[in-house]
Amino acid sequence: MRQFAAVAVLLAAFATPAWASDKLTLVVAALSVDRSSSVDYADGTRLAMYPPVRLAAPVNTFSASVAGVDIRGQLPDGNWTEWTSGVLTSSASVIQPRLLHSGQVSDFRLTVWQGPAPEMRSGPSYRVFATREGLVGGKTANGHIIKSRDHFAALPSRRGLSPKGSGSYTVKVCAASGRCAWAPVWDVGPWNTRDDYWNSTRQEWQDLPTGKPQAEAAYQDNYNAGRDQFGRDVANPAGIDLGDGTFWDGLKLTGNSWVTVTYLWTLSGPFGYVHTPGDTLNVRNGTTSEADIVGLAGHHAQVRVECRTVGEVVDGSQGTSDVWLRIAPGKYVAEAYVSGVSGAPAC
Known part of the structure; x- marks a missing residue:
């Protein structure tokens, strides 16, 4: 909530949004670049990241006044669509722009609206x-x-x-x-x-x-x-x-x-994010620390949760818990190292 509040103040200072013919035009300010996640490349190009923007209505289509702009949209469960230079795979009322460019970039206009849904499909x-x-x-x-x-x-x-x-x-x-x-x-x-x-x-x-x-x-x-x-x-x-x-x-x-x-x-369904700064999370074939290690999950990695069950008590980065998550058939991780999981059924 604090992140979006900051963006709202920024837009009030640098943009004049107004709905017209079901389209909303924003001025994306050069000063709003998120420098902590922007990247300068060796060839002189830069990937400029901008903070997410919360809109009054969902959109799935956009146009920009400069080349090199992508956006992504946040889904109701907190996940994001892929970055796209065309149409979002799902409509979203929270969008985030980024810009791949070379040289100096000033403010640019981003016009968003709700258009026909795409027919893009992804294999599992x-x-x-x-x-x-x-x-x-x-x-x-x-x-x-x-x-x-x-x-x-x-x-x-x-x-x-x-x-x-x-x-x-x-x-x-x-x-x-x-x-x-x-x-x-x-x-x-x-x-x-x-x-x-x-x-x-x-x-x-x-x-x-x-x-x-x-x-x-x-x-x-x-x-x-x-x-x-x-x-x-x-x-x-x-x-x-x-x-x-x-x-x-x-x-x-x-x-x-x-x-x-x-x-x-x-994919859809319950998910969470691994928190093991400087380390990895062991994926085991059972719900104890004695079970065989059958894989690893990296720090920040997302895991899809098939179900949750009770096992050995673990003291981890997210607290102490006896809950274990099945993230693939026969593969479990301790929830004490995973954040954001909700709605997972019992195994």
């Missing part, structure tokens, strides 16, 4: 090729500085990029061994930056089947003459990059491998 999971990102000390697309054995993922589209320090877009990645890792999406890649292959209406390469990354088609089928969107020869079929910790510790992979990826923000 796809089998894709995973590579290890490495690059310790480098900066991810959301501004995170990569540390040793880090836990995050990269997808080849900014539509599923979490702001720095958040897991609003998280993937569940499972190896052939049955181990799974929950990792927030903090980087863009591999190979492409406009290939949201998990969506039925994708930004580019729309002649490819949903669930097939462009890099996979280029590598296996010589699609686009075997090149990515930048004209580079594709050297592997990767559709996801994984931080070292997710790759080595979460999944116990020793080399690049085919994995099954679930794009958790596309």
Whole structure:
């Protein structure tokens, strides 16, 4: 509530919203940039993040007076739609803009309205090729500085990029061994930056089947003459990059491998966020600390909750609790390390 109150004051100072023909035009002020989550890239471009804006009525469509603007909308359960330069997958009365630009940016106008609903569909999971990102000390697309054995993922589209320090877009990645890792999406890649292959209406390469990354088609089928969107020869079929910790510790992979990826923000149902600053959360096959570890969840990662049950009492970052959450068949985490869970049924 305090965040939105601050935004309301900002808009009063820098914008003059007025409904006309069911459209609302806002002036997004350059001074309102959220510098803590904005990112400066080595090529001179910048991803400017702006605070969320609460509107009087839900919208799903927008236009902007400058190029490079995306928005996302907050859903009733607190989740967010993907970032889009066109139409939101669900109408929302809370929206957040961001701007990818180079050079100096002044105020710009954002016009929003309620238009026809899109027919975009997302698959629950796809089998894709995973590579290890490495690059310790480098900066991810959301501004995170990569540390040793880090836990995050990269997808080849900014539509599923979490702001720095958040897991609003998280993937569940499972190896052939049955181990799974929950990792927030903090980087863009591999190979492409406009290939949201998990969506039925994708930004580019729309002649490819949903669930097939462009890099996979280029590598296996010589699609686009075997090149990515930048004209580079594709050297592997990767559709996801994984931080070292997710790759080595979460999944116990020793080399690049085919994995099954679930794009958790596309699902519905109860969810929560992992809070283990500087560490990870063990995922076990039972509800005690003696149960086998069958995966890991990174700090800030979102977990979808199938049900809740009682087990060993755990003292965690969110207090002391005997509640355990089943976040996949046969996989449990202690709720003492997970915030925001509501509405989960009993197992």
